[in-house]
Amino acid sequence: MGRAVESDLVERLLDGEHRALARVITKIESQSPGYRDIVSEIHAHTGHASVVGITGSPGAGKSTLVDKLAKHYRDQGETVGVIAVDPSSPYTGGAVLGDRIRMASNVGDMDVFFRSMSARGQLGGLSTATADAVKALDAFGKDRIIIETVGAGQNEVDVVKTADTVVVLVQPGSGDDVQMLKAGILEIGDVFVVNKADMEGASRTVAELQEMIHLRDDDPTKGLNMGHHGAGAMSETPGHGGQDGHGGHGGQDGHGGHGGHSGHSGHDSHGHGGSPHDEDTDAPDEGEAKPTWTPQVVETIATTGEGIETLAETLGDHYTYLSESGELEVKARQRAGEEIRQLLRSDVNRLLERELDRRGGIEQFARAVVDKETDPYAVTEDVLEPLRECLEDGDD
Amino acid sequence: MSADSEQRTIRCLIAKVGLDGHDRGAHVISRAFRDAGFEVIYSGLHRAPDEIIQATVQEDVDVLGISILSGAHNTLVPKVMAGLEEYGALDDTLVIVGGIIPEEDRPGLLDEGVDAIFGPGTPMQETIDFVKENAPERK
Missing domain, CATH: 3.40.50.300 (P-loop containing nucleotide triphosphate hydrolases)
Structure with a gap:
């Protein structure tokens, strides 16, 4: 599914086609791939x-x-x-x-x-x-x-x-x-x-x-x-x-x-x-x-x-x-500010979830914390480190 | 857990069309669908075909379940199907009919574009499985 499909859908929505509006909302609701492009495109018309x-x-x-x-x-x-x-x-x-x-x-x-x-x-x-x-x-x-x-x-x-x-x-x-x-x-x-x-x-x-x-x-x-x-x-x-x-x-x-x-x-x-x-x-x-x-x-x-x-x-x-x-x-x-914050939060969240998966999933960290090998703060610090480095490098 | 993992939820409209006050079946199926993890919109009693069409189009449901026990299916179902066609919703909506549909009327309804007919006594799981397997892809 390319951007063409999304653009076509947006066009039909702007033309007043009910079915297109319904489908756009479905995409938004189910966060289908490409829904962000759609919202970006319609934003100017709101x-x-x-x-x-x-x-x-x-x-x-x-x-x-x-x-x-x-x-x-x-x-x-x-x-x-x-x-x-x-x-x-x-x-x-x-x-x-x-x-x-x-x-x-x-x-x-x-x-x-x-x-x-x-x-x-x-x-x-x-x-x-x-x-x-x-x-x-x-x-x-x-x-x-x-x-x-x-x-x-x-x-x-x-x-x-x-x-x-x-x-x-x-x-x-x-x-x-x-x-x-x-x-x-x-x-x-x-x-x-x-x-x-x-x-x-x-x-x-x-x-x-x-x-x-x-x-x-x-x-x-x-x-x-x-x-x-x-x-x-x-x-x-x-x-x-x-x-x-x-x-x-x-x-x-x-x-x-x-x-x-x-x-x-x-x-x-x-x-x-x-x-x-x-x-x-x-x-x-x-x-x-x-x-x-x-x-x-x-x-x-x-x-x-x-x-x-x-x-x-x-x-x-x-x-x-x-x-x-x-x-x-x-x-x-x-x-608008709140929307940006919300999106940032959920996107960063997803990035971190993936990072957790890459490191073997939350389960093993959880076990280590319960076994007193480490603590939640240390784990957080550890997982966040690359991200923090990355963002703070930008400041220098 | 990927970033764009789609939250796929099957949406259904359970509709009572025409002058038919028997909604126990519709209630039971609504509840079974809900418990199967579907989102169910129940139309309420005595709906006109126009209302069903409006709801199906606007809610962009994957499945339209029409419950008819009044015997008027040969009049009402084609009207609904024509309306769905008009709004371009026929192709990607799975239409199932439940209730009292005599054997000789079934081929006609299936010709109209109805995907399946479930009579009395159909095990709930059979209907749920059918929906899960046949719910159209949303593109």
Whole structure:
């Protein structure tokens, strides 16, 4: 297989051939020989689509929401690409990819390109594969790209971080969701969606989210203190589990340390919609007021489509904010940097694996370490030496 | 362990076409395929041929498994096959049909381009082996 095959495939993709797009994603996913050439070639054609990442716990309604959102964009005449990432079995590598089953609103509409991907045990490579697949959809000419993934761990967080806008889906009334927020998902959300808003406890969940967003926003040491707030909210929640009417209140009282803020934010949380510009006053020392973004909370009922329009508007607002503030470019640079790092890591890793094989495999080193003939650090030093010499020679 | 070692995983779409609510067989086969290390996309019930075509093309599956117990196979399967042809997906998709297909209908379906038909009672391993041996190369 020569480069001609790849170039031909890229050409057909750029021509809008569905099958070529599908095949390119397959190659990216399975890391077939030549897939890197393909990604290199399509790279120049990317940068037109806006990318939204949607994450949330299983059953929160991600797929249904994605379906309705895709429909909304289609109704506006835009084309949509969806990448749905599902976990695969760590034992057999097998997977049942079930997100497609919810795509009922876009039946037979080829302009919604829906693709299921599984994790395939690619250590850290999943985000690379997803980012590359997004590039393929982008180069194909999709206006909107949606990445959907279960928010289960670092791997998935890395995946949604390849998007411009990150949406975190939360189910009403379960402490488990707050657990998820505590695990770091809160920090990455630009928009929070409380889905199944007709369920009991939805308004309380909205209030809790707004409370957390405010604490994150008002606190000068935001990032550092997140864990603490998360923990506070957590320990409070079970106690108020069953209560509904006053539940929201209880959640806020949990942050005793921030009494002043709590009362305040609870009060105006609904008005504080976080339009792209409303935080200007918080940065008086900057000569030019830069737009900032306060994460939004949107209520939806995905099964009926309620709130989808508001969500789409909010996503639009966020994208406007990103481009006006220059944040879009900053993010793109960060992502590119991360992509380079990731590729370097995995390639160096492979080089070293081969080196290990050449030296007789890891097994004998492992045995020597267990037999106390050597230690892991010495082995590492030994294996790395040629590489280190090589790189440091360049410096001289 | 070579640098470009391909992570070859067989992708399958298990599809229920038409007005046929019997999906136990489709579930069982989905699960068996998953446990055999395949990636399985399940279509859900009552799909139109168009949806199956869309999914097969977009997901670039190696194998399309159509489960039909309603007796409408002579109408539905050709529609699916024609759609795959239209999108250039027929040649490199292994199409297998499961369910209740009378003996006299089988030659016709095979003529349409179906690669194999597995009736009731087929040992699971036989189907899995067939897929493993015949899954088309991705070029």
